[in-house]
Amino acid sequence: MANLLKDLxxxxxxKLHRILNEDPSTHALTLLGSFDAEDKEGSEPTLSILRIEKTPLSAGDADRLVPSLANVRFIENNDIYTWLFGWLEASSEKPDVKINIISPATDIHIRKYSAQRLIVVNETPELYERIVKPYIAAFPPSRTRWVTDILTGKTEAEKVLFKDDCPDYGYLILPDMKWDLTTVSSLYLVAIAFSSNIRSLRDLRKRHLGMLRSIKREAARVVKERWGVGRGGLRLFVHYQPSYYHFHVHIVNANYAGSMGMTVGQAHLLDDIISLLEVDGEGDGRTILEGMTLTYGLGDQHGLFTAMEGAQDELRE
Known part of the structure; x- marks a missing residue:
């Protein structure tokens, strides 16, 4: 279905069914609906998620911004302060919104993109082994088929910015679908590991240090060469819990602050992960990342919510 949704x-x-979420911080609406030409009697429509987000204004457009105004409307004036509404002229080069579509959308997708009540949970190593690890292991390969398509070059091959072909420690870097590919201040790339054995940061070992250091080095080089962002201009982090269980690193402009995924708890800086692995022991026992208690926010639509919320009663301060 999604491949057919390419034009106005x-x-x-x-057809709108309901609003899943509204996010004023990113100027986005996430909608649940369907694209079925007509709903057959007695059959359920194919559900789809439509996320519409206003694209950011770019500093590169500053000299053209006011001349490109098609209309304005006066709101109010107070002493030296004036407020107006404005409309920009239609432009084939500068879109007003970015649209992301998931079709067909599963119940898991719908829960993920719905507004959620958050709680903070403590995940001990024991809770990881008993609750989280089996939850991750139960995900079928089809859930990350889109990742495999990227890694094998079936999709998005033209977007790849760097590639290390090593099957165990290699990775590739490409723009994340959240980025508009234009506005450097909101630059957002992702590095995806080739190995499917690293499901989350809990699976990282000292032997992965070379890969992690390479991601840090090559991300800085690519961004410097292509977009002129220099030393200290990037924030690299890993999510826990991640949105999908195939190891990846987020690479974001250090000045970009428009994502809940960069909040404390969920985002773990790549530099900190590298430092933890560097001081880890060489033995066969539990590694630092296996043995840590991780604290993070969990939404009430997440598949782990009920089990992890109930398990918090077992913990003692």
């Missing part, structure tokens, strides 16, 4: 005519067939 197909998008206009979208």
């Amino acid at each position: 005519e197909s998008l206009r067939k979208f």
Whole structure:
């Protein structure tokens, strides 16, 4: 279905069922609906998620911004302060919104993109082994088929910025779908490991240090050469819990602050992960990342929520 949704005519067939979430910080709405031309009697429509986000204003457009205004409307004036609404002229080069589509959307997708009540949980090594690890292991390969398609070059091959082909410690770097590919201040790339054995940061070992250091080095080089962002201009981090269980590193402009995924608890700086692995022992026992108690926010729509919320009663301060 998603491959057919490439033009305005197909998008206009979208039938809104309900609003899943509104995010004022990113100027985005996430909608649940369907693109079925007509709902057959007695059959359920194919559900789809449509996320519409306003694109950011770029500093590179500063000299053209006011001349490109198509209209303004006065709101209010107080002494030296004036407020207006403004409309920009339509432009084939500068889109007003970015649209992400998931179709068909599963129940897991719907829960993930719905507004959620967050709680903070403590995940001890024991809770990881008993609750989280089996949860991760139960995910079928189909859930990350889109990742495999990227790694094998089936999709997005033209977007790859760097590639290390080593099957165990290699990775590739490409723009994340959240980025508009234009605005450097909101630059967002992702490095995806080739190995499917690293599901989360809990699986990282000292032997992965070379890969992690390489990601840090090559990300800095690529971004410097292509977009002129220099030393200290990037924030590299790993999510826990991640949105999908195939190891990846987020590479973001250090000045970009428009994502809940960069909040304390969920985001672990790559430099900190490297430092932890550097001081880890060489033995066969539990590694630092296995043995840590990790504290993070968990939404009430997450598959781990009920089990982890109930397990918190077992913990004692």
